Amino acid sequence: MGKTAFVFPGQGSQSVGMGGDIIKAYPEAREMVEKADQRLGFSLSDLILNGPEEKLQLTENTQPALLAISAVFFRLLSKKGIKADFFAGHSLGEYSALYAAGVLKFEDAVFAVRKRGLLMEAAVPAGQGTMAAVLGVDPNPLKDICEKVTATGASVQLANLNCPGQIVISGTVKGVADASKLAEEAGARRVVPLAVSGPFHSSLMKPAAEQLKNVLDNLPVQNAEVPVIANSTAEVEETAGEIRSHLIEQLYSPVRWVESIETLGQLGVDTYVEVGPGRVLSGLIKKIQRGATIVQVNNLETLNTVAEKLKERAV
Structure with a gap:
């Protein structure tokens, strides 16, 4: 059993x-x-x-x-x-x-x-960090996008690998915005900003x-x-x-x-x-x-x- x-x-x-x-x-x-x-x-x-x-x-x-x-x-x-x-x-x-x-x-x-x-x-002071759910992108390409954005000085990372096709990213407001834009360009089905008060599960x-x-x-x-x-x-x-x-x-x-x-x-x-x-x-x-x-x-x-x-x- x-x-x-x-x-x-x-x-x-x-x-x-x-x-x-x-x-x-x-x-x-x-x-x-x-x-x-x-x-x-x-x-x-x-x-x-x-x-x-x-x-x-x-x-x-x-x-x-x-x-x-x-x-x-x-x-x-x-x-x-x-x-x-x-x-x-x-x-x-x-x-x-x-x-x-x-x-x-x-x-x-x-x-x-x-x-x-x-x-x-x-x-993190209120308003400086955030999170977004990225739908329809695999973890590895999204991780590459986050690393590319972080290298520009706007920190962002994978935060929750929830289920196939649903990954939450977390970081500074600019980092999440830049990564969201690149994810959409890379074919994300949708990017949904989350109503959270901070960049949880990030550095x-x-x-x-x-x-x-x-x-x-x-x-x-x-x-x-x-x-x-x-x-x-x-x-x-x-x-x-x-x-x-x-x-x-x-x-x-x-x-x-x-x-x-x-x-x-x-x-x-x-x-x-x-x-x-x-x-x-x-x-x-x-x-x-x-x-x-x-x-x-x-x-x-x-x-x-x-x-x-x-x-x-x-x-």
Whole structure:
């Protein structure tokens, strides 16, 4: 029988009210978000449930909010006896995966991503960096374009290799604009500027990465109880030491999502459970590993139906 991976979403999957039905239905879920409130020193749970949306969209709030709700869904799935052979997460989602694997305690993971969000916001002054999704160009030609533009002094890099034909580039406003223009000339189907507040997963995040190291050095990090695929290497990571260094690299390195899913496929995974708000990762995986079974656990109804389905499969 094939293996199962739980995958955890990153920024962009958030919405006001996410997880509301779960928090209402399960006292344990309410307790978890209250623990997050205590660790952060403000009511994250109120922001998740009631907004306002523009405040939830701030990186330093989005990151702990998504992690908290993804962790709640994971905990409840585990309580129902549903287990995974591997974990992976997209960017911020890697922290949710590491919580699931027993690497970080819940409150520490929430605290770490709140700090990560603040550091990412502070790394580059507002308005100086950006990102864009390039559709219909292969990674190597796009990498060449980015290197050519960077050589002119306008920094830009591949940031997210999301699925075949969808790559996000990141860098200075000029770097992204110049690379976007060259990508269109090279036959890109479309270039979509992203509504983000900074050039994430680019070399411009190196100052933030150095400060993130100080944050992680002061948190207990355990070996993984279940193997996790690292964003920056697209390979299995299990020891606390390599996990720490990968999390630092992750801030300024591309998210190698296509290769991560290919690695899981090679390890025998044929079933993916997207654990947490939205269904972004399900859409990407469908384009990477055709024929895989992909389900989402993102509300009370799907928590119960998917748990039942996976229990039957295990029998």
